[in-house]
Structure formats: C-alpha cells, structure tokens
Amino acid sequence: MFASGTKASPSSSLLGVASAGAAWIFSRYVGSALWIPAAVTLLLAFVFTKLGGPKAYRGAIAITLGHLAWFVAAAIISGQWAPVAIDIALLLVSVSWLWARPSNASVGCLAVVQALSLLLNIATIVGVNIGTDQHRALTVHCTWRILALGALLVGVSARRRATQIAAPDDASDQRGN
Numbered sequence: 045m046f047a048s049g050t051k052a053s054p055s056s057s058l059l060g061v062a063s064a065g066a067a068w069i070f071s072r073y074v075g076s077a078l079w080i081p082a083a084v085t086l087l088l089a090f091v092f093t094k095l096g097g098p099k100a101y102r103g104a105i106a107i108t109l110g111h112l113a114w115f116v117a118a119a120i121i122s123g124q125w126a127p128v129a130i131d132i133a134l135l136l137v138s139v140s141w142l143w144a145r146p147s148n149a150s151v152g153c154l155a156v157v158q159a160l161s162l163l164l165n166i167a168t169i170v171g172v173n174i175g176t177d178q179h180r181a182l183t184v185h186c187t188w189r190i191l192a193l194g195a196l197l198v199g200v201s202a203r204r205r206a207t208q209i210a211a212p213d214d215a216s217d218q219r220g221n
Contacts, residue, residue, distance in 0.1 A: 085110030104195035
C-alpha cells in the first residue's frame with residue numbers, strides 16, 4: 045500500500061518490473077560505459093534536491109552534466125580532447141545558461157544542441173558494428189541525449205503548469221471576481 049491508502053494497479057506494477065528488466069538489459073549491454081554518466085547524474089540529481097537550482101530543469105541539468113563529466117573523463121584518460129571539445133563547449137555553455145537564466149531561449153539552446161548531437165550520434169551508430177565498444181558508447185550517448193530532451197520537455201510542462209496556476213483567470217477578472 046501507498047501512504048495515501050490506495051493500492052497500486054497491476055499495470056503499474058507490471059510496468060515497474062518491465063522497466064527494471066529493460067534497465068538491467070541495457071546496463072548488461074553497455075557495461076562500464078554507463079558508470080560515469082549514471083553515477084554523476086544520480087549524484088547531481090540528489091545534490092540539486094538539497095541545494096536548489098531551477099526546479100523545473102534540475103533533471104535536464106543533472107543529466108547533461110553527467111554526460112559532460114563522461115566527456116571530460118574520457119578526454120583526460122585518453123588524452124584526446126579534439127573529438128569531444130566541441131561537445132564539451134556547447135553543452136557547458138548551454139547548461140550554464142539554463143542554470144543561470146532558465147527561459148525559453150536557454151531551454152531551446154540546450155534542446156537544439158542535444159537534438160543535433162543526437163542526430164549526429166545516430167548517423168554514426170548506424171555504421172558501427174553492434175557489440176563493439178564504440179557501439180556501446182554511442183548507445184549511452186544516444187540514451188543520455190534522449191533522457192536530457194525528455195527532461196527538458198518535463199521541465200517546460202512543469203513551468204507551464206506553474207505559470208497557469210499563478211496567472212489570474214481572465215474570465216473571472218472580466219466578471220469582477
């Protein structure tokens with residue numbers, strides 16, 4: 045039972061089990077390529093609940109910074125900055141802007157960076173053999189970009205709902221209420 049006293053529906057329990065199974069299969073396929081972005085994302089999501097930040101976009105920011113940490117770690121370990129320098133710069137600028145000034149423009153900027161990078165990752169992954177380290181890494185890249193875009197959509201939706209709740213009803217204003 046939940047705290048409210050309602051029972052979980054069988055379909056939500058089934059969805060939870062299916063999601064856990066899919067996550068397990070995903071983690072078995074991508075292996076260690078998942079460790080850095082997942083660990084940093086989860087850590088930052090927890091930290092942001094304690095420290096604050098733009099509430100509607102904390103998820104997108106945590107996901108993007110987790111991905112960014114993976115780029116930086118890979119560049120440090122390999123000594124190869126050139127392949128990731130543009131990604132690092134674009135993600136860092138766009139996520140910093142979103143953190144400092146959450147707005148439609150900053151959300152749009154990060155969304156465009158993630159969407160264009162996702163298209164590039166998809167164009168690359170189709171030519172890579174399944175099961176190789178490169179395919180596993182690109183699978184994580186695509187997944188993290190999709191998660192970031194999804195979190196941005198959730199943030200936009202939450203911001204719209206909050207704005208609608210805070211805005212006075214035009215019809216009641218006209219009636220003098």
